[in-house]
Amino acid sequence: MEEIIRRKMSGLKKDIGVFSDRLSELSDTGNGFTQGVGDLVYREMKKIGYNTVTKDRAGNVVGVVKGYKNTSNLALLSHHDMAISTMSGTGVNKFLAGIVTSVFTGALLKNTLLPLEGDLMVCCVPRKDLCSFGIKHLYENSMKKANLKGVILAEPSNYNVYLGSRGKMEYQISVKGKLDNDFLKTKGINMLSVMYPLIQELENLSRTLPVNNEFGSSSLSIKDITFQENDSSGNYREFRIVVDRCFTDSENSNSILKKASMIAENIYSKQDGVVVETSISNGSAKSSEGETMVSDKKSSYWKMENSHPFVTNSIQVLKENGFDPSIGYWKQIITEGSYTCGEWKIPTIGFGGGTEESLYVKNTPLDAESIERSILGKSLIIHRNAGIPSFGWCEDEI
Amino acid sequence: MKSEDLNVLVLNCGSSSLKYKIIKMPEEKEILWGEAERIGIKTAGKPFITHVTGTKRRVIEAELNSLDDAFSKALELIKEDTGEDPSIYFDIFAHRYVHPGKFFSSTSRILGKDIGKLRKTLELAPIHNPSSFSLIEKCSTDYTAVPQYAVFDTTFHKTIPEENRTYALPVKMIKKYDLHRVGFHGISHKYVMEEACRFLGVDVKTQKIISCHLGTGGASVCAIKDGKSIFSSMGFTPLEGLIMNTRSGDLDMGYVLNLMYSRKLSIDETEKILNKKSGILGVYAQSSDLRDVMKNLGKDVKADIAFSMYIKRIRKYLGFYSLLLKKPDIMIFTDSIGISSPLVREQACANLEFLGIRLDKDKNWNYPGGIIDAAGPESECRILILPTNEEVMIAREAYRRHKNDICH
Numbered sequence: 001m002e003e004i005i006r007r008k009m010s011g012l013k014k015d016i017g018v019f020s021d022r023l024s025e026l027s028d029t030g031n032g033f034t035q036g037v038g039d040l041v042y043r044e045m046k047k048i049g050y051n052t053v054t055k056d057r058a059g060n061v062v063g064v065v066k067g068y069k070n071t072s073n074l075a076l077l078s079h080h081d082m083a084i085s086t087m088s089g090t091g092v093n094k095f096l097a098g099i100v101t102s103v104f105t106g107a108l109l110k111n112t113l114l115p116l117e118g119d120l121m122v123c124c125v126p127r128k129d130l131c132s133f134g135i136k137h138l139y140e141n142s143m144k145k146a147n148l149k150g151v152i153l154a155e156p157s158n159y160n161v162y163l164g165s166r167g168k169m170e171y172q173i174s175v176k177g178k179l180d181n182d183f184l185k186t187k188g189i190n191m192l193s194v195m196y197p198l199i200q201e202l203e204n205l206s207r208t209l210p211v212n213n214e215f216g217s218s219s220l221s222i223k224d225i226t227f228q229e230n231d232s233s234g235n236y237r238e239f240r241i242v243v244d245r246c247f248t249d250s251e252n253s254n255s256i257l258k259k260a261s262m263i264a265e266n267i268y269s270k271q272d273g274v275v276v277e278t279s280i281s282n283g284s285a286k287s288s289e290g291e292t293m294v295s296d297k298k299s300s301y302w303k304m305e306n307s308h309p310f311v312t313n314s315i316q317v318l319k320e321n322g323f324d325p326s327i328g329y330w331k332q333i334i335t336e337g338s339y340t341c342g343e344w345k346i347p348t349i350g351f352g353g354g355t356e357e358s359l360y361v362k363n364t365p366l367d368a369e370s371i372e373r374s375i376l377g378k379s380l381i382i383h384r385n386a387g388i389p390s391f392g393w394c395e396d397e398i
Numbered sequence: 399m400k401s402e403d404l405n406v407l408v409l410n411c412g413s414s415s416l417k418y419k420i421i422k423m424p425e426e427k428e429i430l431w432g433e434a435e436r437i438g439i440k441t442a443g444k445p446f447i448t449h450v451t452g453t454k455r456r457v458i459e460a461e462l463n464s465l466d467d468a469f470s471k472a473l474e475l476i477k478e479d480t481g482e483d484p485s486i487y488f489d490i491f492a493h494r495y496v497h498p499g500k501f502f503s504s505t506s507r508i509l510g511k512d513i514g515k516l517r518k519t520l521e522l523a524p525i526h527n528p529s530s531f532s533l534i535e536k537c538s539t540d541y542t543a544v545p546q547y548a549v550f551d552t553t554f555h556k557t558i559p560e561e562n563r564t565y566a567l568p569v570k571m572i573k574k575y576d577l578h579r580v581g582f583h584g585i586s587h588k589y590v591m592e593e594a595c596r597f598l599g600v601d602v603k604t605q606k607i608i609s610c611h612l613g614t615g616g617a618s619v620c621a622i623k624d625g626k627s628i629f630s631s632m633g634f635t636p637l638e639g640l641i642m643n644t645r646s647g648d649l650d651m652g653y654v655l656n657l658m659y660s661r662k663l664s665i666d667e668t669e670k671i672l673n674k675k676s677g678i679l680g681v682y683a684q685s686s687d688l689r690d691v692m693k694n695l696g697k698d699v700k701a702d703i704a705f706s707m708y709i710k711r712i713r714k715y716l717g718f719y720s721l722l723l724k725k726p727d728i729m730i731f732t733d734s735i736g737i738s739s740p741l742v743r744e745q746a747c748a749n750l751e752f753l754g755i756r757l758d759k760d761k762n763w764n765y766p767g768g769i770i771d772a773a774g775p776e777s778e779c780r781i782l783i784l785p786t787n788e789e790v791m792i793a794r795e796a797y798r799r800h801k802n803d804i805c806h
Contacts, residue, residue: 001525004413011438011445011463068520111438111464113413113528115520316664384666390524391669392635394645395413397615398496398526398551398582 001114001390002321005379008111009372012104016375019044020100020366035059035288037080041103041124048107050122058126058137059287065106065120072118072386073146076378077336078102078154079127079134098154098352099124100371105154105378112379115388121146125336128285133293135336139344150310150385151340152378153350155333156359159323159377161314162350165330165337166215167247167301170223170281171257173198173264176238177274195225195239197267202243205263212248214303216331219246242281253280253298299334300342310347310385317384318377332356351377404800405429406793407476407488409469411529414439416468420476420488421793429486430479431789434460434468449475451486465532491537491546492796494788495530497523497580498550505549505795507803508534516548545803547796554584557626562722565634579638581630583611587620589791590730590784597769598728598780606723608716610746611786612736614687617642619712621719629722631715637673641711643686646676648711678704688735688742709745716746720753726779729755732786740765743772747781754778 019040026036041061045053050063067073078098106122121143125134155162175198199222206220224242245256261278268274281297304311306327318325333356341348353370402424410417419431432449439445445462448455449472456475462468479486493508499522501515508516513535520527530548537546563578571577587609595602607622617640621629631639631647641647649672658668679686681704688708694701720726730736731743740763747757756777761770765783773781 004525007414008438010440013440015463068517113465113532115524115528117521316666320666320670388521388524389665389669391665392637392673393523393525394615394636394673395525397412397613398636 001112001383001387001393001395002317002380004112004114004395005108005383006321006376008108009376009379011111012107012375013368013372015048015107016100016104016371017368019103020096020368020371023096023100024366037099038124038126038288041099044103045106045122048103049110050106055289056137056141057287057289057291058134058293059289059291060126060134060138061124062138062142063103063106063122065110065116065122067116067118067120067386068388069117070119072116072149073121074118074382074386075121075123075143075146075148075151075340076102076105076154076382077123077125077135077151077340079125079132079336081127097156097354097366097371097374100366101352101374101378102154104371104375105382108375108379109382114383114390116383116386117388118149118386119146120382120386121148126285126287127336128283132299132336132339133285133287133295135339136295137293139339144344148340148346151337151346151348152381153335153337153340153348154352154374154378155330155335155350156352156354156356157328157330157350158355159318159351159353159373160325160328161311161318162328162330163306163311164215164301164303164341165299165333165335166218167252167299167338167342168334169245169247169253169256169296169298170242171245171253171260172240172242172279172281173260174238174240174277174279175264175268175274176236176277177268177271195241198241198264199225201263201267202241202260205259210248210250212250214329215248215301218248218251220244248301249303252300299338302337302342302348303329304337304341304348308347311349313384314349314351314381317380321376321380323377330356333359349381351381402801404490404797405488406490406492406796408492408494408789408792408796409530409533410494410789410792411465411533413525413529416465416472416533417789418472419789419793420486421790423793423797426790426793430476432472432475434462434472437462437468438464447471447475451479451483465529466536469533469536489544490796490800491541491544492792493530493534493537493546493548494551494585494792495534495548496526496551496582498548498552500576502548502550502553503556504553505547505799507799508538508546508548510538513538545800547799549585549792549795551582551584552580554588555579555581555620555627555630558628558630562629577634579630579633580635581618581620581627582632582636583616583618583620583630584627585788585791585795586611586732586786587618587622587627587630589788589794590732590782590786591622591625592791592794593769593784594728594730594780594782597782597784598771600727605727606725607728607730608719608723608726609730609732610712610736611733612640612712612731612739612742613642613733614689614735615643616645617733617735619715619719621722623723629719639711640715641681641708642677643688644674644677644679646672646680648714678708681707688739692739692741705745709742712742712746713750716750716755717753720750720755725754728780728782730782730784732784737765737783737785743781743783755781757781 038061045063051066052064055061080095102122209218211217221244223244226240264276284294337348340346353374404423406421408419414437416434420429430451434447436445444459446459448457499519602625609620618632639647691701691704756774758774761772769784771780
């Protein structure tokens with residue numbers, strides 16, 4: 001039956017090319033681009049003949065290839081970034097390839113007519129920075145009910161099976177006090193002397209962060225520093241440091257926030273009337289459907305057990321079909337696995353062509369061969385994990 | 399046109415092909431035929447349709463991305479033919495459908511309410527049923543005025559008695575998972591049974607028949623008593639029974655389990671070995687085609703062994719069925735190997751005189767085509783060489799059912 005999948009792949013080449021070109025031609029900015037991607041994916045899924053195609057208020061487009069038993073439901077997730085400035089810039093292809101391969105993995109499986117036990121949900125979700133608006137909305141509104149057996153992330157893994165990514169968060173430390181208590185009584189350079197101890201402590205912390213063999217180092221970087229007068233009289237002043245943090249298994253967003261709070265309080269709480277507050281940053285965006293969405297800027301660390309049957313079956317079928325996959329982890333990018341596996345505990349793996357590094361190379365064209373190989377690999381994985389076995393059956397002639 | 403005349407459009411599809419034929423019933427006259435190939439495949443060559451009406455043969459390259467495309471194209475070509483010759487048309491669709499499970503026990507007219515039942519059968523023949531199902535579904539929505547019938551490959555074997563049908567496994571498991579000998583090639587076995595009896599002028603209900611359907615791909619042997627299948631060499635799936643091109647056929651399950659354990663083979667790897675890498679290919683290694691094996695007999699030890707194993711497996715069933723039937727009245731060889739290989743027939747029938755089977759050497763080696771009785775004058779058993787025609791059988795079944803439906 002894998003021969004059927006391989007053979008039918010050839011019949012999709014032309015359509016894949018046309019769709020890839022159309023996607024690449026989209027060059028609007030902001031929500032215009034998001035809207036364009038969503039609409040294009042929606043139309044293509046309809047044309048292919050997905051059993052149902054929907055677009056929700058968050059801008060998620062979901063095409064379903066119906067299974068026959070309503071068990072072993074799987075989701076194939078790709079994302080598109082909201083509010084990027086241009087199609088040809090850095091980071092663009094990281095989602096284009098994912099979208100093309102996802103949409104046509106569903107097409108390939110449909111064309112083979114090989115029955116799946118459960119439904120395949122092919123989801124294209126919007127994301128902005130660290131705010132995964134799309135996936136959260138999708139989970140609450142449909143994915144939760146789907147009782148998923150597994151999720152496949154259409155992210156670059158160089159044809160390996162990736163099983164996790166680092167956690168990432170953005171938090172802010174706000175230190176405020178009254179001017180009559182001599183807090184931040186001067187502005188400009190002199191003001192920095194008040195902030196300096198905290199900046200130095202954060203710097204020190206960044207040098208002692210844990211290193212993980214699989215995911216690399218955790219990291220801390222100061223993203224922004226702001227100063228503001230908090231009331232109209234200017235008597236109440238505040239400085240705020242915004243921190244970007246990446247972390248792995250030994251930390252989580254709560255422990256990181258607690259640590260940051262402790263450091264700041266150690267420095268400033270001795271001063272009268274000074275208040276230290278830490279919080280996770282949040283972001284907002286307007287979806288292509290006009291919905292305003294707000295989200296914390298945090299993504300959990302996640303890692304799948306490599307002995308999980310979803311993983312071993314996937315590795316096995318790839319090996320049997322000419323791939324040479326090994327287990328790997330994303331060291332730079334953040335994925336929707338932070339939610340699907342990290343928070344909702346759904347078995348999740350990632351598979352795709354290309355490398356993480358290639359995401360940061362400008363103007364990389366979509367590589368047709370890589371896309372086809374990636375579609376084939378994803379289809380094989382899905383069929384092995386959710387297809388109805390054909391033991392004892394050969395193609396065509398009985 | 400007589401009132402009982404009916405043109406049947408027979409549809410037989412695979413994963414990448416669609417064969418179609420209009421057969422005028424009841425005279426069983428072929429009006430046109432065609433085959434769409436490489437559906438959804440575009441490598442070196444494009445998908446194409448061969449369409450033949452009388453002496454006019456057309457080969458047309460077309461965008462055939464799906465079975466739906468191929469079907470639409472075929473109907474378009476038929477419509478063109480109708481424009482030129484009004485006698486070219488069809489009244490009903492007749493689909494070959496491999497495995498209906500417990501949902502249908504005979505050729506059936508498929509109405510809207512039956513689609514749901516058919517959907518439940520997809521997993522039973524996961525490579526074949528979905529293709530036929532998708533066409534039936536299309537016909538039920540796009541061609542509502544044309545009655546459609548499903549002719550099943552397994553229902554001929556519904557008559558296999560319980561003791562031959564079941565497996566020696568825990569009865570609870572048998573019941574829970576509906577494990578039983580299904581048997582395949584039923585349309586072919588039924589066709590040759592009917593044709594053999596017609597040719598010999600005997601009543602099918604009184605005959606004991608062994609039907610050997612020996613294809614280049616799949617092969618099975620069926621024991622038929624009084625018009626009913628009582629055993630098939632193929633079992634729950636087509637893997638059991640004879641040695642086939644890439645399929646092992648009968649095997650010691652203990653060895654399979656041992657192999658999986660000692661070589662740490664997955665279920666899928668094991669299945670691939672049994673289904674795709676065994677049989678003729680497994681033993682001979684250089685080809686999966688028995689005809690290649692036969693070309694190298696006496697020159698290549700592997701060819702000698704492969705051929706000997708192939709023949710002995712057939713003889714295992716001939717012996718068993720002869721006991722089951724208490725000597726056969728008729729033995730039939732059909733399908734590509736069964737028709738084209740006198741050596742296979744000769745070796746399969748060798749030294750079976752004690753079972754009443756004596757092949758006439760000259761008749762066997764000088765087969766002129768069509769139906770012949772190749773039995774020797776002293777043979778108690780008629781030995782027929784008889785080309786199968788599944789499309790005619792499908793048309794026949796659909797026609798009979800349609801007439802019956804109209805009468806009732």
